[in-house]
């Protein structure tokens with residue numbers, strides 16, 4: 176049974192990078208008939224925030240990602256919060272010490288810092304020199320008697336670790352370059368290396384899919400898995416996500432947290448679609464895909480190892496495409512909560528903008544055209560100020576015939592004023608909306624109704640020259 180895990184640290188909201196990691200885990204498991212586990216890596220009490228756990232679950236649910244085991248749903252391998260698993264890490268570290276695979280190290284921070292500086296000054300890579308490796312039981316007891324509290328270090332013997340990453344093929348590293356590394360801190364808390372390996376091992380994780388920033392940790396983890404007697408999972412390291420020009424992701428580039436996209440009303444299916452394309456391309460070219468299609472098509476082995484490029488314009492394009500594909504009834508029911516303007520507007524008012532949105536919250540500004548209090552400024556009237564004949568003709572027509580027959584009105588106005596093309600349509604649009612672009616007038620005018628149209632036309636006529 177394929178078992179993958181998404182293991183966020185609850186230090187802040189999910190961002191694009193970790194949302195993609197979660198999605199790739201989910202899609203891989205879904206495509207293979209496996210399951211995803213949610214594990215909260217809250218070993219750092221200072222940086223972890225309790226409320227973020229709920230926020231992360233909310234974001235993942237919003238994206239439609241499901242997990243079969245986790246802190247909220249339980250499962251046979253719990254608890255699923257690392258802060259509740261310290262006894263397991265202590266037990267594992269104790270076992271490693273007993274078996275001679277790890278040892279207490281009494282070197283002080285100051286001593287280590289001093290050695291590090293010296294190595295750097297000599298142009299060498301700093302690494303622990305193994306001083307406490309060979310301490311006898313007596314020597315240890317003496318240091319303990321002095322009140323020194325040790326860390327626990329894992330013994331790394333020289334030699335290359337070779338593994339096949341599912342995305343980057345063969346990786347070879349000699350972890351002894353980093354020296355014996357700490358698995359338990361002075362205060363008894365586990366380091367990331369220990370907790371992640373104990374958990375992946377005990378939770379029977381078969382595939383570790385995570386960000387490339389962890390690639391350099393993996394050889395050390397492989398040694399730990401072996402030492403602890405666990406099967407070594409397969410690894411897939413996802414490339415980093417950069418801006419179009421290779422720059423670091425930032426808000427300025429549109430890379431907001433997931434909760435911000437949620438608040439703005441980006442359809443989650445569009446975000447899922449976009450995230451899936453960050454490093455993976457569908458085999459058949461069509462990039463607009465539903466979550467169901469993605470589950471069937473996604474192939475972890477085809478994920479690229481070069482950096483993925485975050486392109487906000489593409490996300491907006493995809494989002495618009497998804498919005499257009501929603502049925503009219505569903506579109507209205509999803510868009511309505513975003514409308515905060517006055518009155519209750521008919522469904523048709525929302526549908527006027529269905530083809531021109533990137534996210535639901537944009538509808539609010541668009542619907543301001545129906546606000547009875549909307550004042551079109553003289554400045555916004557533009558060429559309407561030169562079109563008194565047209566505006567007066569439109570007002571006269573609406574007074575006698577209402578707003579139902581736009582085509583007929585335009586025919587009458589064309590004949591009456593001799594205007595055509597832009598000089599016929601644009602003044603009317605400007606007088607009624609104050610904008611050069613907007614929804615089809617034939618649909619908008621009947622929805623605005625005679626009263627609002629006449630009020631705006633009369634105001635524009637007053638502002639006209641001559």
Ligand code: GLU
Pocket residue numbers: 182183184216371384385386389
């Ligand atoms: N908690 C780690 C992080 O947020 C994840 C570690 C892992 O996936 O192995 O980066």
